[in-house]
Amino acid sequence: MRSTDSMPERLITPLIIIALVLGTLWALHSINSSSVTPVPVPSVASLVPDMIPLVTGDEPITEIFTKAGCAVCHTVPGISGADGRVGPPLLLGVTGPRRLVDPSYRGHAQSVHQYVIESVIEPGVFVVAGYPDHTMPTWYGVKLSALALEKIASYLELQGIPVAP
């Protein structure tokens, strides 16, 4: 009688220990997996509005392009780190005039400067042939100040023009 009564008692202690060990392992595992948050390396996937700080336009020109994430997708002459290939190289001094006379252009820009601003705020207005639509973020209007947009346009409209000998 006594021996059958004590059986479960002897089993309970190891069971509690096993439960505690498993619980600790589980807790450690969830702490580990949540604390190993990846370092935010700029990538196409991380280009969500929450990750992009407001660009005031007071930054140096390189910082304007890198902070806004343009560099991830575009190659921009003179901007170190801007070697992205998702979108076209930003040589608007050469490509801009071609866009404006393109028969499929339906935008409102009257100059390359305006075309750049339009392309940044409303990328869907004209989709460059050979490049994906719905890829360039559509929320730059709320992330770039008017000054930042002006500086971007003033910089890009000169790119790609061969320097006179």
Ligand code: HEC
């Ligand atoms: C996630 C990738 C991505 C990011 C980030 C991005 N773009 Fe683009 N962009 C594209 C793609 C793809 C196109 C081509 C398709 C189109 O015209 O919408 C494009 C097109 C453009 C064009 C038109 C180019 C031409 O040759 O007519 C301009 C100008 C431009 N982007 C500027 C910018 C600027 C400035 C930024 C940052 C403020 C930026 N883009 C950020 C992907 C991106």
